[in-house]
Amino acid sequence: MTTTSHPEALRSRLDEARRDYTALQNQGLSLDLTRGKPSPAQLDSAGLLPLRDDQYRAADGTDCRNYGPPNEGLRELRDIFAPVLDVPAEQLLAVGNSSLELMHDCLVHALLSKLPGAEHRWVDQQVAFLAPVPGYDRHFAVCERFGIDMIPVPLTATGPDMDVVEDLVRSDPRIKGIWCVPKYSNPDGVCYDEETVRRLAAMETAAPDFRIFWDNAYAVHHLTDDEVAVADILAACSEADHPDRAFVFGSTSKITLAGSGVAFFGSSPANVAWWRANAGKRTIGPDKLNQLRHAHFLRDVDGLRAHMRTHREILGPKFDTVLRIFAEQLEGSGLATWSKPKGGYFIALSVLEGCAREVVRLANEAGIALTPAGATHPYGTDPQDSVIRIGPTYPEVGELEQIAHGVTVCVRLAGYERLAAQQH
Ligand code: PLP
Numbered sequence: 001m002t003t004t005s006h007p008e009a010l011r012s013r014l015d016e017a018r019r020d021y022t023a024l025q026n027q028g029l030s031l032d033l034t035r036g037k038p039s040p041a042q043l044d045s046a047g048l049l050p051l052r053d054d055q056y057r058a059a060d061g062t063d064c065r066n067y068g069p070p071n072e073g074l075r076e077l078r079d080i081f082a083p084v085l086d087v088p089a090e091q092l093l094a095v096g097n098s099s100l101e102l103m104h105d106c107l108v109h110a111l112l113s114k115l116p117g118a119e120h121r122w123v124d125q126q127v128a129f130l131a132p133v134p135g136y137d138r139h140f141a142v143c144e145r146f147g148i149d150m151i152p153v154p155l156t157a158t159g160p161d162m163d164v165v166e167d168l169v170r171s172d173p174r175i176k177g178i179w180c181v182p183k184y185s186n187p188d189g190v191c192y193d194e195e196t197v198r199r200l201a202a203m204e205t206a207a208p209d210f211r212i213f214w215d216n217a218y219a220v221h222h223l224t225d226d227e228v229a230v231a232d233i234l235a236a237c238s239e240a241d242h243p244d245r246a247f248v249f250g251s252t253s254k255i256t257l258a259g260s261g262v263a264f265f266g267s268s269p270a271n272v273a274w275w276r277a278n279a280g281k282r283t284i285g286p287d288k289l290n291q292l293r294h295a296h297f298l299r300d301v302d303g304l305r306a307h308m309r310t311h312r313e314i315l316g317p318k319f320d321t322v323l324r325i326f327a328e329q330l331e332g333s334g335l336a337t338w339s340k341p342k343g344g345y346f347i348a349l350s351v352l353e354g355c356a357r358e359v360v361r362l363a364n365e366a367g368i369a370l371t372p373a374g375a376t377h378p379y380g381t382d383p384q385d386s387v388i389r390i391g392p393t394y395p396e397v398g399e400l401e402q403i404a405h406g407v408t409v410c411v412r413l414a415g416y417e418r419l420a421a422q423q424h
Contacts, residue, residue, distance in 0.1 A: 037067050055296075056289060064288035071285040072276070076295040077262065083301055084219050085250045086232040087266030092248075095279065095286045099251035099263040103213055104142050106247055106265075109278040110176075110211070111146060116244050116270040118209035122176060129213075130168060130178040132160040134348055134376030134387045136186045139179040139215070143378070150378035151175065155188060159196030166203045173206035177213055182230045184218035187348040187376055187389040189341025191228045201236035201245060212237075212246040218344040219250055220308045223316055226342055234268065243268045252294060254345065255308065262286075262294050318392045322347060322404045329408035335415035338390075347390040348376070349407070355414040356385045362410040368403055 043065045056064050059076045072078070073094025082089040096102060111123040128149040131140060135155070143150050151168060154161045160178070169175050180200070182192040192200075200212055214233050222228070237245040244267070252261035265275060298304045323340060326349070330336045339348045351359055356373035363370050371389040374380040390407070392400055 040066075051289075056292065058288065058292055058295075062288065064292045067284050069285075070288075071280070073262070073264075073286055074288055074291040074295055077291045077298075078264075080295065080298055080301055080304055081250065081264055082266075084304065085216055085248055085264060085266055087234060087248050087264075091234075091269060091272050092264055092266040093272065093275070094262050094264055094291055096263045096283075097251075097259065097261055097287065097290070098253065099215065099217065099249040099265075100138055100142075102249055102263050102265045103139070103215065103247075104145075105279065105282070106211075106213070106275070107142060107146055107148070109275065110209075113274070113278050115209045115211070116268075116274055122209075126174045127176050128172070128174040130160070130165060130175060131378045132179065132185075133378070134187055134382075134389070135179060136181060136215070137371075137375040137380075139213070140378045140380075148176075149174070152378055153178075155185065155190055157190060159190065159192035160200075162196055162199045162203075166199065169203055169205040169207070169210060171206060175205070176207050176209060177211045179213050179215065181215050181217060182233070183216060183228060184221055184341055184344025186217070186344065187346035187387070188339045189344050189346065189348070190339075191342070192230050194231045197231035197233055197236050198240075201233065201242060202240035210245060214246050214248045216248060216250045217254070220304060221254060221311070221345065222308065222343045223312055223319055224342045228342055234266070238268075244271050247271065255304070255311075256294060256297065260290065262291050315393055317397055318395070318400055319347070321397050321400045322390060322392045325401065325404035325408060329405070330411060333412070333415070336411050345391060345393050347392065349388045349390050349411075350386050351388065351411050352415045352418055353384045353386050355411075355418055356382060356388050358414040358417075359388060359407070359410045362413060363407055366406055366410065368406045368410075370407070 040063070043063075051065070058064055058074050062068070062070065062074075064074070075089065077094050078089045078092045081094070082092050085092065110121075111127075112121060114121050126149075128151055129143050130153050131143070131150040132155040133152045140150060153164045153168070159182070160180070165178065178200070180192070182197070184191060212233065233246045234248065237243055246267060248266040249264065251263040253259070253263075255261065266272075267275070298307060319341070323338070326336070326338050336349060336351045338350065341347060360370045360373045371391065372380070373385060373388055374382045376382060376387045376389055395403060
């Protein structure tokens, strides 16, 4: 038997507890035990990076070392990238470290949760995407991973062939999206002209929940004084009465540190709310410390542009070297053509039909690793076997001279062998 089993004793304990509770209420506390957050003392003990107070406090005073808002990312960083990505800062989220991850997650969320304007989840129906070719292999890999059919459409000098695109999306409700790299595309360096942007925004689509995956990976990656500006896709979609049509992506992977950068997602208010409702289940919040480091380093849009000019100084001579050697060795041969990009990271080399795989094989055997032929097309198959992606950013200029020379030798060998075989 306990003391409280006696009615008198129990009443006295209860009275005591009630008094204590009233006293507790009267203290007017505001404490939070709901979240397993590390304490400031624990954060101070993390010797990862010695951070002064001004190195972990955001402009609004947020302690970036901890969980908690702003889960949409730091305002000061979103303010820098809003004009660059043509997304109002209120509709631009700074989240994660990879834009590819955000594109992947958008597809997964659309498969599992109805998009604004959708009748069904994508997983409950057949889904296909338009894939302008040549394009970025990882876009294609995400589609393949989730069983989304890809329909190639030709990429012209001004963007995807819009006659083909409009025809396809008008009649086929399976087509839910299109991959777009609107500026300095991977691998051609193509920039979409105003007319293309307007038509993408305005076109009639059989799918009510059609989305443009606008991967603006190279928004500030200029290589010449002709700094190309691409029209504002969100504004164009709003004007065309399709406010929810575009998802905009970008990142600092090729501005600051690849893998340790910041990725951005921007869209209409309805799409952003949809994203946040889904993404909020997946993560408690982004790496705000990294965002703060970025904001401190870049400072503002002018700081970002100045930083990208230093990249241009590094990359310009590398692209020039490859383009010069291609011109010296291949111009007029009839064996190859190549893009002369004004920005971005790649040159697309088009060799004689049926020769790309052979050129890559020859180069590999000669000790020059090239991106596999076919990587620029859905399912890794270039029907013409013609396009090779050249990425000149990493090697030093001297090494690039050897590489570009070597590639042109392989192009000549494969090309002339093919022409000789055709003569017999
Ligand atoms: N989008 C394009 C067109 C790219 O070329 C690349 C990288 O090459 C990426 C996205 C990857 O970006 P992130 O590092 O932000 O995932």
